[in-house]
Amino acid sequence: xxxxxxxxxxxxxxxxxxxxxxxxxxxxxxxxxxxxxxxxxxxxxxxxxxxxxxxxxxxxxxxxxxxxxxxxxxxxxxxxxxxxxxxxxxxxxxxxxxxxxxxxxxxxxxxxxxxxxxxxxxxx
Amino acid sequence: xxxxxxxxxxxxxxxxxxxxxxxxxxxxxxxxxxxxxxxxxxxxxxxxxxxxxxxxxxxxxxxxxxxxxxxxxxxxxxxxxxxxxxxxxxxxxxxxxxxxxxxxxxxxxxxxxxxxxxxxxxxxxxxxxxxxxxxxxxxxxxxxxxxxxxxxxxxxxxxxxxxxxxxxxxxxxxxxxxxxxxxxxxxxxxxxxxxxxxxxxxxxxxxxxxxxxxxxxxxxxxxxxxxxxxxxxxxxxxxxxxxxxxxxxxxxxxxxxxxxxxxxxxxxxxxxxxxxxxxxxxxxxxxxxxxxxxxxxxxxxxxxxxxxxxxxxxxxxxxxxxxxxxxxxxxxxxxxxxxxxxxxxxxxxxxxxxxxxxxxxxxxxxxxxxxxxxxxxxxxxxxxxxxxxxxxxxxxxxxxxxxxxxxxxxxxxxxxxxxxxxxxxxxxxxxxxxxxxxxxxxxxxxxxxxxxxxxxxxxxxxxxxxxxxxxxxxxxxxxxxxxxxxxxxxxxxxxxxxxxxxxxxxxxxxxxxxxxxxxxxxxxxxxxxxxxxxxxxxxxxxxxxxxxxxxxxxxxx
Numbered sequence: 001x002x003x004x005x006x007x008x009x010x011x012x013x014x015x016x017x018x019x020x021x022x023x024x025x026x027x028x029x030x031x032x033x034x035x036x037x038x039x040x041x042x043x044x045x046x047x048x049x050x051x052x053x054x055x056x057x058x059x060x061x062x063x064x065x066x067x068x069x070x071x072x073x074x075x076x077x078x079x080x081x082x083x084x085x086x087x088x089x090x091x092x093x094x095x096x097x098x099x100x101x102x103x104x105x106x107x108x109x110x111x112x113x114x115x116x117x118x119x120x121x122x123x124x
Numbered sequence: 125x126x127x128x129x130x131x132x133x134x135x136x137x138x139x140x141x142x143x144x145x146x147x148x149x150x151x152x153x154x155x156x157x158x159x160x161x162x163x164x165x166x167x168x169x170x171x172x173x174x175x176x177x178x179x180x181x182x183x184x185x186x187x188x189x190x191x192x193x194x195x196x197x198x199x200x201x202x203x204x205x206x207x208x209x210x211x212x213x214x215x216x217x218x219x220x221x222x223x224x225x226x227x228x229x230x231x232x233x234x235x236x237x238x239x240x241x242x243x244x245x246x247x248x249x250x251x252x253x254x255x256x257x258x259x260x261x262x263x264x265x266x267x268x269x270x271x272x273x274x275x276x277x278x279x280x281x282x283x284x285x286x287x288x289x290x291x292x293x294x295x296x297x298x299x300x301x302x303x304x305x306x307x308x309x310x311x312x313x314x315x316x317x318x319x320x321x322x323x324x325x326x327x328x329x330x331x332x333x334x335x336x337x338x339x340x341x342x343x344x345x346x347x348x349x350x351x352x353x354x355x356x357x358x359x360x361x362x363x364x365x366x367x368x369x370x371x372x373x374x375x376x377x378x379x380x381x382x383x384x385x386x387x388x389x390x391x392x393x394x395x396x397x398x399x400x401x402x403x404x405x406x407x408x409x410x411x412x413x414x415x416x417x418x419x420x421x422x423x424x425x426x427x428x429x430x431x432x433x434x435x436x437x438x439x440x441x442x443x444x445x446x447x448x449x450x451x452x453x454x455x456x457x458x459x460x461x462x463x464x465x466x467x468x469x470x471x472x473x474x475x476x477x478x479x480x481x482x483x484x485x486x487x488x489x490x491x492x493x494x495x496x497x498x499x500x501x502x503x504x505x506x507x508x509x510x511x512x513x514x515x516x517x518x519x520x521x522x523x524x525x526x527x528x529x530x531x532x533x534x535x536x537x538x539x540x541x542x543x544x545x546x547x548x549x550x551x552x553x554x555x556x557x558x559x560x561x562x563x564x565x566x567x568x569x570x571x572x573x574x575x576x577x578x579x580x581x582x583x584x585x586x587x588x589x590x591x592x593x594x595x596x597x598x599x600x601x602x603x604x605x606x607x608x609x610x611x612x613x614x615x616x617x618x619x620x621x622x623x624x625x626x627x628x629x630x631x632x633x634x635x636x637x638x639x640x641x642x643x644x645x646x647x648x649x650x651x652x653x654x655x656x657x658x659x660x661x662x663x664x665x666x667x668x669x670x671x672x673x674x675x676x677x678x679x680x681x
Contacts, residue, residue, distance in 0.1 A: 009514070012525070
């Protein structure tokens with residue numbers, strides 16, 4: 001699971017959960033790999049992100065230093081900034097661990113990079 | 125050893141049972157004959173070894189009944205080969221009764237003369253002459269017009285029959301009768317009498333020559349001798365599930381008490397008595413039941429618990445079992461779906477809901493692709509192919525509102541077992557779309573011949589086909605009392621809610637066959653569902669290879 005995918009995931013579908021976002025990450029195994037950098041692509045993705053959720057995720061996976069605290073203006077033209085966002089969104093992968101609902105504490109396991117978000121019938 | 129093989133003559137090069145039995149009977153009583161279809165050999169055995177030996181000595185190289193009047197060559201063998209469609213004698217299908225000598229000679233004579241087949245009133249069928257009483261049976265629709273009785277009711281001369289019926293059928297009063305006249309060489313194709321047309325039972329009185337009637341159900345084939353003056357009663361399974369027919373030929377091979385004999389056919393007349401059904405057939409044999417499609421609505425798929433259980437058994441478990449094989453057969457992306465994906469703006473986020481093996485993920489390198497599916501087997505395939513994916517149900521997609529620029533949902537929603545769930549799946553897609561975002565949805569169409577073209581599903585070459593027909597007649601699975609018809613692969617759909625067999629490659633046994641639940645869509649059904657969601661605009665709808673398809677847009681507030 002890349003952090004861009006994590007930025008979209010939510011446990012809102014759980015019964016009695018209002019927002020269910022962001023899910024906190026508990027890492028057991030993490031890898032980083034090299035992904036081709038496409039500055040235009042990243043510049044287009046950034047406005048779709050929940051920046052605070054990304055900040056929290058980066059913090060939880062121990063990569064705090066990789067990302068500036070605030071979304072800067074004119075990020076489209078700041079290649080250094082785009083590269084940093086590129087790295088955290090696409091190059092960090094959680095292989096094993098879990099995601100935790102902020103409201104209920106329900107834990108969703110991540111195995112082999114795949115979050116298992118299936119809910120039991122009595123949870124929805 | 126009593127079994128002889130005739131090495132150079134069989135059905136495929138012109139030998140008939142008739143010639144065989146006729147030529148060999150002088151050597152003694154035959155106990156068995158077997159002419160495998162499509163073979164140039166056959167088997168015979170006599171009741172004693174001596175007879176078999178005498179036949180072999182006298183005929184080998186000498187009896188000229190092989191092709192072009194050449195001699196046959198015989199030798200002894202120990203056992204007969206296994207034959208799949210072995211004909212069974214002396215066994216009746218469940219619910220079948222034969223009452224021999226149901227009438228006497230005088231009564232037979234009376235009934236033989238009753239219908240005048242020389243008059244113009246009688247119909248001339250391809251294989252036989254027919255005359256109807258009460259109501260005309262219309263062969264083009266395999267039914268009767270219940271509002272259009274004939275002037276001739278069933279002749280009163282038949283009234284003496286009914287008091288003789290077994291107690292169980294004491295209430296049987298027919299209102300329709302078809303009289304068939306068969307000359308030697310004539311027959312009737314195998315059929316099941318239309319369920320909605322007639323009640324149970326159906327009775328047929330044989331007059332004149334005896335004949336062998338074939339009863340078939342799946343690969344079961346029972347041969348039953350109908351002697352003259354006998355009454356055949358078909359009820360229950362034998363009336364609703366088994367086909368019956370008469371092979372057009374001039375003789376029958378009759379096997380009784382381990383003896384095979386040739387029986388030459390003469391003129392035969394049958395009276396078939398039936399009672400019209402008013403209302404729908406309520407039988408349990410739904411694969412042969414024309415009333416079934418109207419009935420499915422009555423069943424309680426609307427009950428969510430039943431729908432869930434059905435999906436669990438006939439969708440989720442099936443996909444886990446067939447995941448690898450399913451994935452091997454899903455390679456080629458469909459052009460219209462590729463076009464939608466290619467049309468997305470660079471930097472878009474695309475969610476594939478029910479992504480399967482991920483065949484639509486990663487086609488467009490300028491967007492972010494993420495897939496979800498509830499089959500962990502298929503999601504593992506996606507992950508191995510390097511795609512972003514997670515396990516999730518299409519009714520509870522664990523993504524935040526408005527997180528997707530676009531969604532595709534291909535061949536997924538038709539696996540949901542009631543209309544509320546199918547509508548909720550579309551609502552869930554709309555929820556995760558951002559305002560202005562678009563979704564492409566494909567579902568299987570009931571009509572596989574739209575635009576007068578056969579869909580690929582129908583015309584796909586059988587030899588390349590990974591999906592083989594399962595045995596369709598044996599078991600009709602049931603989930604909490606909901607029974608669904610099993611579809612015959614590569615044919616037009618007859619029902620809206622049904623089970624489609626998936627047969628695993630290289631798995632000949634039945635345990636390799638899985639039944640997937642589908643709801644197949646009528647024209648406009650998908651659009652109507654989408655139209656019921658307030659924030660949705662349908663931007664396009666079309667028919668593509670046997671699927672109904674829509675592109676919807678989430679309206680900006």
